[in-house]
Amino acid sequence: MSEGTVRPDGRRSPSERLAEDVADVVREEVRAVRAQVSEAARPAGVGIALLAAAGGCLVLGAGAASTTVLRVLETMLPRRLAAAGLTVGYLVTAVLLGRVGLAQLRAAGGPSARLADDVRDMVTETAGRVLPAGADAARDELDR
Numbered sequence: 001m002s003e004g005t006v007r008p009d010g011r012r013s014p015s016e017r018l019a020e021d022v023a024d025v026v027r028e029e030v031r032a033v034r035a036q037v038s039e040a041a042r043p044a045g046v047g048i049a050l051l052a053a054a055g056g057c058l059v060l061g062a063g064a065a066s067t068t069v070l071r072v073l074e075t076m077l078p079r080r081l082a083a084a085g086l087t088v089g090y091l092v093t094a095v096l097l098g099r100v101g102l103a104q105l106r107a108a109g110g111p112s113a114r115l116a117d118d119v120r121d122m123v124t125e126t127a128g129r130v131l132p133a134g135a136d137a138a139r140d141e142l143d144r
Contacts, residue, residue, distance in 0.1 A: 066086070066090075070086050073086060098123070102116045102119060102120055103116075105119075
């Protein structure tokens with residue numbers, strides 16, 4: 001409690017008592033809210049950790065599935081051709097999904113449309129640098 005001015009009769013003024021009462025109520029409410037947030041955050045933290053672990057398992061599962069598909073393709077095609085075919089399949093799928101996603105962002109308008117344009121520009125610039133290098137590497141590999 002705060003020390004206020006005390007009247008000559010030893011009592012505090014009504015405004016000082018009101019201020020102290022309000023401060024006490026606010027302190028109690030802040031403590032209660034802290035306890036509630038703390039209590040709610042614990043299970044959320046566990047949930048977030050579980051979702052992150054699930055995401056990691058998803059990545060590992062996708063890798064295992066990709067390896068399985070590659071092994072199946074290798075039974076029908078030469079190893080290099082199987083790997084190249086799987087890579088091209090992934091890249092084509094990524095391009096198609098990316099185009100659909102960018103179209104959705106543009107359709108949303110506003111900041112989403114600007115984001116779509118920025119992403120398109122970055123991808124175009126990166127592809128302009130990566131594709132020639134990839135084509136050269138593929139030609140070198142085929143010439144061996």
